[in-house]
Amino acid sequence: MHEKRIRVLIAKPGLDGHDRGAKIIARALRDAGMEVIYTGLRQTPEMIASAAVQEDVDVIGLSILSGAHSTLAPQLMKLLKEKGMTDVTVLLGGTIPDADIPALKQAGIAEIFLPGTSTQDIVDFVRRSAANKTC
Amino acid sequence: MYRARRWTMRQFAGFGSAQDTNQRFRYLLSQGQTGVSVAFDLPTLMGYDSDDALAEGEVGKCGVAISSLADMELLFDRIPLGGISTSMTINSPAAIIWAMYLAVAEKQGADWSTLTGTLQNDILKEYIAQKEYIYPPNPSMRLVIDTFEFGARHTPKFNAISISGYHIREAGSTAIQELAFTLRDAIEYVEWGVRRGLAVDDFAPRLSFFFNAHNDFFEEIAKYRAARRMWHRIMTERFHAKSPRSRALRFHAQTAGCSLTAQQPYNNVVRTALQALAAVMGGTQSLHTNSLDEAWALPTEFAATLALRTQQILANESGVTSVADPFGGSYFVESLTNEVEQGAWEYIRKIDGMGGMIPAIGRGYPQKEIADASYRYQTAVDRREKIIVGVNEFKVGEKPLETLRIDESVRQSQIGRLRALRASRSNEEAHRRLSALRKAAEGTDNLMPPIYDAVKSYATLGEICAALRDVFGTHEEAAVT
Numbered sequence: 009m010h011e012k013r014i015r016v017l018i019a020k021p022g023l024d025g026h027d028r029g030a031k032i033i034a035r036a037l038r039d040a041g042m043e044v045i046y047t048g049l050r051q052t053p054e055m056i057a058s059a060a061v062q063e064d065v066d067v068i069g070l071s072i073l074s075g076a077h078s079t080l081a082p083q084l085m086k087l088l089k090e091k092g093m094t095d096v097t098v099l100l101g102g103t104i105p106d107a108d109i110p111a112l113k114q115a116g117i118a119e120i121f122l123p124g125t126s127t128q129d130i131v132d133f134v135r136r137s138a139a140n141k142t143c
Numbered sequence: 144m145y146r147a148r149r150w151t152m153r154q155f156a157g158f159g160s161a162q163d164t165n166q167r168f169r170y171l172l173s174q175g176q177t178g179v180s181v182a183f184d185l186p187t188l189m190g191y192d193s194d195d196a197l198a199e200g201e202v203g204k205c206g207v208a209i210s211s212l213a214d215m216e217l218l219f220d221r222i223p224l225g226g227i228s229t230s231m232t233i234n235s236p237a238a239i240i241w242a243m244y245l246a247v248a249e250k251q252g253a254d255w256s257t258l259t260g261t262l263q264n265d266i267l268k269e270y271i272a273q274k275e276y277i278y279p280p281n282p283s284m285r286l287v288i289d290t291f292e293f294g295a296r297h298t299p300k301f302n303a304i305s306i307s308g309y310h311i312r313e314a315g316s317t318a319i320q321e322l323a324f325t326l327r328d329a330i331e332y333v334e335w336g337v338r339r340g341l342a343v344d345d346f347a348p349r350l351s352f353f354f355n356a357h358n359d360f361f362e363e364i365a366k367y368r369a370a371r372r373m374w375h376r377i378m379t380e381r382f383h384a385k386s387p388r389s390r391a392l393r394f395h396a397q398t399a400g401c402s403l404t405a406q407q408p409y410n411n412v413v414r415t416a417l418q419a420l421a422a423v424m425g426g427t428q429s430l431h432t433n434s435l436d437e438a439w440a441l442p443t444e445f446a447a448t449l450a451l452r453t454q455q456i457l458a459n460e461s462g463v464t465s466v467a468d469p470f471g472g473s474y475f476v477e478s479l480t481n482e483v484e485q486g487a488w489e490y491i492r493k494i495d496g497m498g499g500m501i502p503a504i505g506r507g508y509p510q511k512e513i514a515d516a517s518y519r520y521q522t523a524v525d526r527r528e529k530i531i532v533g534v535n536e537f538k539v540g541e542k543p544l545e546t547l548r549i550d551e552s553v554r555q556s557q558i559g560r561l562r563a564l565r566a567s568r569s570n571e572e573a574h575r576r577l578s579a580l581r582k583a584a585e586g587t588d589n590l591m592p593p594i595y596d597a598v599k600s601y602a603t604l605g606e607i608c609a610a611l612r613d614v615f616g617t618h619e620e621a622a623v624t
Contacts, residue, residue: 023185023201025274028315028401031514032521048622049274052197074185075440075549079200105439106543123405123438124534126525 014138017065019047019056021084024074029101033069036127037134053080057087060096066141067134072102082115089116097137101125144426146467151429152454153230153395157182157206158441159553161217164207168222170444176451178228178260180431181218182206183240188275190236190608193557203553205441206232210557211603213564215243216250225253229260230305230395230429235277237264238286238591239607242598245298261302261351261395264290267328267500268307270620271509272314277608280501282615286590287332288339291346293591302351304332305395311509312355313401315517318366319483321355323490324500324509326373330491331500333382343382347389356422356430357399358414364470365479367394367425373484395429396422405438407533408544416453424463424470430454440546507621561603568601576600577610584614 018034020027027049034046045063047056060068068088070081081100088096100112101121109120118137121130144150154176157164168179183206186198192210193202202208209215219229224247233240241262248258266283269276276283287304294303308325316324329350336346354370357363374392378384398418403411412435419432432450434442442450458464470476497503504510523529530536580593597607 023189023191023197026314027274028313028517032315032518035514035518036521046622048620074201075204076185076200079551103439105546105548107548124531126535127521128525 014042014067014134015063015065016042016044016067016069016134017047017056017060017063018044018069018071019051019059020049020071021051021053021056021080022072022074022076023050024072024076025049026073027071029073030069030071033071033101033127033130036131040131040135042134053084053087056084057091057093060088060093061091065096066138067097067099070098070100070102072100072104075103077102077104077112078108081112081117085116095141097134099130099133101130144423144428144464144467146465149458149464150423150427151178151228152176152451152458153178153180153228153429153431154447154451155180155182155232155397155431156442156447157184158547159203159207159549160556161207161209161214163203163553165218165220165222167444167447171447171451172222172227174448174451175455178230178429179222180230181232183231183233184208187236187240187604188233190277190604190612192561192603192605193554194561195605198554200551202551202557203549208553208557209240209243210561210605211564211601212243212246212598213560213601215240215247219244219247219251223253224248224251225257230263231261232263234263234266234269234273234275235283236604236608237262238290238594239598239604241290242591242595245595246598255297256299258298259300261305262290263305263307263353265304265307265328265353267331267504268310268324270504270618271311271324271328272316272513273310274620276618278611278615279618280504282584282611283618284335284501288335288341289589289591291332291336291349292339292341292589294349295341295345299349302349303346304349305351305353306332307353309353309355309397311513312357312399314513315401315520316513317516318357318359318362319486320490320509320512320516322366322370322373322483323487323494325352325354326370326377326487327491327494327500329374330377330381333378334499337382343378343384344386344389347378347382347384348386352392352394354394354396354427355399356396356418356425356427358402358418360417360421361476361479362483363418363421364425365476365483367422367427368468368470368476368480369484369487370394371426372480373487393428395431396425396427397431398422398433400433400437403433403435403437404531404534406541407539408435408438410533411435411437412449412453415450416457419453419457420461420463423457426468436544436546439544441549443545443547510620564601564603573597573600573602573606577602577606580607581610581614584611
């Protein structure tokens with residue numbers, strides 16, 4: 009049977025312009041056979057939610073190194089819910105203090121990836137979360 | 144570094160409100176740092192006031208929030224600008240922040256002609272790597288050359304630009320790319336200055352540079368040595384500079400933030416010390432050493448102090464300051480210097496062939512080189528061909544680290560301050576000066592005087608940047624992965 013490719017949106021929310029990590033993850037996921045759309049810089053949560061709906065993605069990967077994660081990530085989750093995108097897996101990577109992780113997961117972020125994570129770990133996580141949904 | 148003049152210990156600092164940062168500056172100065180270096184928050188870097196909708200969640204998180212001259216006055220409270228070299232890491236709104244700094248200096252009674260310090264003001268590397276651009280390249284370059292012209296006339300001891308490779312390296316470039324793209328950016332600035340009609344020896348002595356101090360000890364030293372040699376050749380042969388001060392490359396260095404790990408953060412103290420040693424033995428004029436908690440948050444006071452002590456131990460206890468260029472004549476370092484230099488010339492030739500750095504940026508050339516280099520590096524780390532201690536080898540169960548927390552109270556307080564500012568200034572005067580600025584921006588006059596006028600009327604950073612945005616438009620990059 010022909011398998012549908014996993015569709016991923018890699019997004020840079022807020023004013024942060026540090027895109028090294030986002031670009032590497034986008035490329036790694038593409039190399040792993042996924043369809044990846046990279047939003048580019050300085051996306052508002054509204055822009056990201058709209059793109060996610062438009063592109064009908066399975067996964068959203070957020071990259072935030074600016075410290076604005078506690079504001080922007082929950083805002084995005086709220087917008088996704090309002091737009092009926094309740095099945096999408098949202099991941100977050102960047103400069104995230106340990107202490108902030110529980111609240112982010114509470115807001116619906118599936119996993120937070122800290123500096124030092126290997127790209128393979130992210131690929132595996134995305135594949136696992138996609139597999140868990142097809143049943 | 145010179146034997147008779149130690150490098151400036153200049154710790155990059157900034158967080159929260161102007162008061163918070165002022166306190167950290169005064170603390171670091173009391174602990175022996177010899178220069179000030181200002182880190183601004185993302186809204187400020189992008190030309191937005193703290194009360195802008197786009198500033199939500201971002202105020203004071205990456206640096207200090209500066210929305211007006213009033214904030215700048217608090218920032219330098221009890222810091223005599225006439226006596227302390229001050230560096231400001233600001234790019235797209237550099238002219239505006241510089242105008243605020245000059246206004247504070249004037250208020251303090253300092254003579255502009257004695258002011259020392261540096262304005263980063265390097266827009267080309269924003270398009271290439273740091274991505275904090277607002278306006279398109281041509282008007283942005285116009286603003287930069289306006290500052291060169293203004294500086295040559297009014298602030299002869301102040302470095303109008305810090306042509307940077309640090310950020311290029313942090314984005315994942317190789318050492319050779321860092322060197323090549325920085326020098327080619329410099330060539331572009333000199334060309335624009337000369338085209339403006341400035342005599343090269345009038346502004347080149349105040350061009351300064353900013354390099355990364357990364358892990359590969361010998362390669363970094365070779366890079367700095369190659370940089371000096373190449374700049375001398377570029378200024379002599381390409382631009383016919385007569386003054387030795389135009390040909391001497393002076394630089395600030397910062398130890399590599401991207402090399403620091405979230406895992407086992409105390410290992411970072413060691414990384415920073417080794418990188419700082421390379422920068423000093425490589426001849427840096429000014430140095431920032433990173434704090435151990437950089438991968439997690441902005442530095443705590445403890446971490447920032449330890450970073451400063453690292454420099455002080457190097458300077459006072461290691462003995463390496465007793466000789467300049469100690470690796471001169473080393474068979475290995477000389478060979479490596481030649482190799483790095485050759486690699487950099489190749490890139491410069493290639494970019495010349497594209498018509499210069501601005502066309503190269505338009506094609507995405509340096510951006511793609513950097514993206515490819517960063518992906519190769521990550522692949523090597525993932526495959527454990529490159530070992531990072533504590534990350535892909537020698538791992539332990541991690542304990543959480545106490546870090547600096549900045550909350551939304553900074554934004555709230557800034558909103559209040561801006562409301563009060565707009566109520567207490569002459570809004571008529573501020574708007575008149577903003578209109579005058581818009582008009583000047585449409586022409587070819589030097590924009591520093593109208594920017595200075597606007598700043599003095601307490602027009603906000605956001606208002607001034609918006610006025611320029613009206614005339615210049617904004618820059619969008621084609622996302623390259």
